[in-house]
Amino acid sequence: MEEIMKGKFITFEGSEGSGKSTHAKLLKAYLRKKGFAVELIREPGGTKISEKIRQVILDPKYNSMTDICETLLYMAARVQIVKEVIKPALKKGKIVICDRFLDSTIVYQGYGGGINLDLIKKLGKLATLGIKPDLTFLLDIETREGLRRAGKIKDRIELKSLDYHRRVRKGYLTLSKKEPSRIKIVSVEKNNKQENQEIIRKYADRLLCR
Template sequence: MGLFITFEGPEGSGKSTQARLLYERLQRLGYPVILTREPGGTRIGELIRRILVDLRHTEMAPTTETLLFSAARAQLVSELVRPYLKTGGIVLCDRYADSTFAYQGYGLGRDLEELQSITTVATGGLMPDLTFYLDLDVEMGLQRKRSARDRLPEPASAAAAFTPHPEWNRLDARDLAYHQRVATGFAELMRRDPDRWRCFVANQPVDLLAEQIFTQVEPMLARIVRLENPR
């Protein structure tokens, strides 16, 4: 029941931009749809997110990081994703379990089978129907995020400088080699499960990319009942 679509890819590849555009388009067409993100998406999950992205938390152990992501995911699946899919709606999620395999698995070197077990506990085995991968050169993505960060005003106080920053966080700040291992990891995940993934070149105009994404979603909408009184 329902339709579960996720967006994956390196930092700055346009996941949030494209997830929002797809969300707005489906909403305009009258489909029941929600947009959420990981880590976060619930009250508890957003609190966990603040711990994860805080630049001060340099001492965080990889196991702690993995379990915090998984805890936020467990809350999201149980509070939001499963109930909404059950009503026959469309759930769009900005990152999901694949990011755990790519970032904590390939990026930090955690054992992949162990991650699979933790992920199964967190999600009850729920995986997306469709996953978009926005493929962008790692350096270009980080550059996009850096310039987005630099466009924001300077924090007013030293304390504010440590609050979770919407455009630059603890995970972005890891070195280039780490981000490249993550990208290699995503390529491997796509190779293993080609039916679920749709990979697009992210370095093209926003609207063109949105069109390519919608074209992939359209055939799957037949099973979704539109709202009687669209917003």
């Protein structure tokens, strides 16, 4: 029997330098002002165990890490935060905003790294405990510009090739075509924060009926 979740789950996705973290924080502040109980988390991370895994995944000194190892580490971090944070918050009726979720693994390790998509989805079903986002914002940006905005200090993922990151962006756009009702594309090319937030708020209000 499927558990009933009283809350709503919103995720932010996008390539490097797309501004996910910034927009997630702005949406959190907006929804709290409207009276919602909001939990903001990031992936990988959000729990003691998941943050440790994050350090390993992103550390450039582990540049010999295989794509399948990377995939499994992301899934391990994910199941921990779903169990500890996401599921309990949704049961309490909170709005959970997550900076990245399963879509990231599908596009980065799948489209980018070449791991079988069906395998990722099977592992994802296990790691998410059946939790799926109600709404996903895909912040889209041209690959070179995104990497430029990400800054000079690069983590292990950001240091991957330009072709890799282009495959990631293509993967995101492919996903958005498959699930247009859930995944809403927000072009952040012009970097107009206020305009982009208005679009994000419109969809969030529609989801929450306010």
